[in-house]
Amino acid sequence: MPSKDVAIIGVGQSSFVRGYEGSIKELAFEAFREAMQDAKITQKDVDASIFCSAPEYDKQRSPAGVMAEYLGLIPQPTFYLENVCSSSSQGVKVAYSMIKAGLHDLVVVCGFQKMSEISSAESQERMGRGADIQWESPFGTMMPGYYALYAQAYMAANGLTLDDLMSVRIKSGTYGQINERAVYRKGVSAADFDPTNEKARMWGPVASPLRVGDCCANADGSSCIILASADRAKALCEKPIWIMGLGAASAAVNMPGRPDFTKGLQGPHLASAEAYKMAGITAADVDVAEVHDCFTIAEIMAYEGLGFAPVGDGKQLIRDKETYKEGRIPVNVDGGLLSKGHPVGATGGSQMRTIVLQLRGEAGPMQVKDPEIGLVHNVGGVGLYSNVTILGR
Amino acid sequence: MGFEKFGRRSFMAATKVAPFVDFLAEGKIMGSVCRDCGAKAFPPRSDCVACLSPNVDWFEMPNKGTLATFSTLQYAPVGFEADAPYTLGLVEFPDGLKLFARLAEDTNLDDVKVGMDVTVRTKEYDDGQLSFEIVKA
Ligand SMILES: [Zn+2]
Numbered sequence: 001m002p003s004k005d006v007a008i009i010g011v012g013q014s015s016f017v018r019g020y021e022g023s024i025k026e027l028a029f030e031a032f033r034e035a036m037q038d039a040k041i042t043q044k045d046v047d048a049s050i051f052c053s054a055p056e057y058d059k060q061r062s063p064a065g066v067m068a069e070y071l072g073l074i075p076q077p078t079f080y081l082e083n084v085c086s087s088s089s090q091g092v093k094v095a096y097s098m099i100k101a102g103l104h105d106l107v108v109v110c111g112f113q114k115m116s117e118i119s120s121a122e123s124q125e126r127m128g129r130g131a132d133i134q135w136e137s138p139f140g141t142m143m144p145g146y147y148a149l150y151a152q153a154y155m156a157a158n159g160l161t162l163d164d165l166m167s168v169r170i171k172s173g174t175y176g177q178i179n180e181r182a183v184y185r186k187g188v189s190a191a192d193f194d195p196t197n198e199k200a201r202m203w204g205p206v207a208s209p210l211r212v213g214d215c216c217a218n219a220d221g222s223s224c225i226i227l228a229s230a231d232r233a234k235a236l237c238e239k240p241i242w243i244m245g246l247g248a249a250s251a252a253v254n255m256p257g258r259p260d261f262t263k264g265l266q267g268p269h270l271a272s273a274e275a276y277k278m279a280g281i282t283a284a285d286v287d288v289a290e291v292h293d294c295f296t297i298a299e300i301m302a303y304e305g306l307g308f309a310p311v312g313d314g315k316q317l318i319r320d321k322e323t324y325k326e327g328r329i330p331v332n333v334d335g336g337l338l339s340k341g342h343p344v345g346a347t348g349g350s351q352m353r354t355i356v357l358q359l360r361g362e363a364g365p366m367q368v369k370d371p372e373i374g375l376v377h378n379v380g381g382v383g384l385y386s387n388v389t390i391l392g393r
Numbered sequence: 394m395g396f397e398k399f400g401r402r403s404f405m406a407a408t409k410v411a412p413f414v415d416f417l418a419e420g421k422i423m424g425s426v427c428r429d430c431g432a433k434a435f436p437p438r439s440d441c442v443a444c445l446s447p448n449v450d451w452f453e454m455p456n457k458g459t460l461a462t463f464s465t466l467q468y469a470p471v472g473f474e475a476d477a478p479y480t481l482g483l484v485e486f487p488d489g490l491k492l493f494a495r496l497a498e499d500t501n502l503d504d505v506k507v508g509m510d511v512t513v514r515t516k517e518y519d520d521g522q523l524s525f526e527i528v529k530a
Contacts, residue, residue, distance in 0.1 A: 121471060124470050124471045125470065125471040125472075127470050128469075128470025128471055128472065128473065129404060129470075133404035133405055134396070134404075134405055134408060134436070135436040135493070136493055137400075137404055138399055138400020138401055138402055138403050138404065138524070139400060139401060139481060139493070139494060139495050139524075140401055140402075140466070140469050140470060140472075140473030140476060140477075140479065140481075140495075141470075141481065142466060142468065142469070142470055144466075144468075145464050145466045145481055148464035148466075149462045149463070149464050149481070149483060150462070151464075152462045152463055152464055152507060153461060153462035153507055156506075156507040156508070157507075204467075205465075205467050206466075206467055206468065207464045207465065207466045207467065207468075208464050208465040209464075210464075254436065254493065255483050255491070255493045256435060256436065256483070256490070256491035256492060256493055257491075261461055261462045261483070
């Protein structure tokens with residue numbers, strides 16, 4: 001029986017948008033306000049705060065201090081955590097550890113990213129340094145190209161098709177339409193991937209075999225997760241959502257250090273095994289999941305890394321629509337990164353918010369029928385940092 | 394000569410493995426091998442990760458391998474725009490070592506398949522930058 005030691009008592013996120021018209025402090029405040037009102041607490045109740053982002057997009061040096069000031073969380077301790085796209089999942093893990101260790105009873109984890117804070121050219125320049133700058137960036141590498149390396153080898157070995165990848169994108173569009181916080185609110189159909197369609201250019205090549213429609217939407221956004229010890233959670237909250245399991249793993253940055261590309265990313269296999277063991281459950285017990293679909297291929301690999309499908313067989317889940325809201329294991333029924341958007345440092349917290357709302361039965365039109373256990377799979381880089389978090393009622 | 398000469402565009406100059414670039418000028422692609430435990434590495438490194446030894450030597454990489462995967466990029470980051478599109482690939486050698494590089498510019502992409510036989514060779518750009526590339530066998 002997993003211990004009920006640390007709970008999530010409040011969740012919030014901003015709308016995910018293109019070109020947020022405000023400062024990073026104001027952006028973070030949007031998620032913070034919602035999470036604080038959700039938890040029905042004031043700043044006096046907060047013992048510590050953790051701020052999470054990918055700093056290469058920030059002009060602000062050491063953001064935690066200015067954030068804590070603007071959110072009214074001084075003089076409590078605050079610090080900054082970076083794990084690229086999985087920063088806020090790691091933030092939750094660190095908050096869990098602090099609470100479990102007895103250092104603090106109530107911790108705010110706030111993820112934010114204003115990708116439009118710097119110019120497009122500056123952003124492109126930073127993108128080019130996303131790999132090992134010694135051995136791989138000198139070839140002109142980009143994130144889509146790396147996931148494309150996995151897609152190319154995986155598709156050749158496992159019979160996954162471009163139409164299967166399109167099906168993942170169509171699913172995300174189904175839910176992006178009904179998520180009022182999503183950056184991409186339109187539905188997606190096969191016609192959008194038709195090369196004769198000049199209006200919707202989802203078929204446009206980006207990094208073979210991946211197309212425009214296979215890549216997630218960049219966005220500005222923030223998320224906020226408030227964690228508390230069991231005593232505090234029970235005193236403050238009617239529907240605490242417990243952290244049942246945590247798992248994490250790292251992987252080689254340089255591609256020569258990666259094992260068999262036909263089997264997908266390895267980190268999630270390790271992270272999920274650790275999280276399932278801690279929670280005392282198996283993949284079959286998960287009722288709803290959020291996975292890191294920065295690219296369509298990433299969602300297929302996630303099905304397998306989490307044990308929802310055997311390695312090489314993830315395609316069957318999307319072909320049978322088993323990851324739709326009514327299916328065996330609903331995945332990304334909030335639109336995922338593909339439609340909801342991917343404000344790097346905010347993404348993990350946004351995924352957790354979705355699962356918390358699902359477990360409370362407060363997910364509105366996206367609600368899955370009566371889920372008891374939810375899972376968040378949040379990956380930084382090309383499987384560089386893998387994080388799996390299991391939540392339960 | 395420092396490491397700033399490596400690749401289409403280098404992002405750093407100082408590294409103990411900078412002689413790698415001198416070898417490229419001689420037409421050689423070198424890995425590192427530990428004098429104490431024999432562990433080989435590519436890309437080369439100046440510290441043995443297996444036994445922590447600082448006693449590391451050079452060895453010449455194998456030439457023939459297979460293409461484990463590849464992708465053609467239509468868009469490029471800053472400093473590489475003029476080259477796009479170009480194709481990145483990963484080579485696996487029979488001894489288990491792997492190498493990441495671009496495919497040669499004149500490669501016919503219709504012929505490129507996962508698992509095909511490839512060779513690797515050094516490459517000098519017009520501006521004097523030194524690199525290595527993958528060629529269809
Ligand atoms: Zn050694």
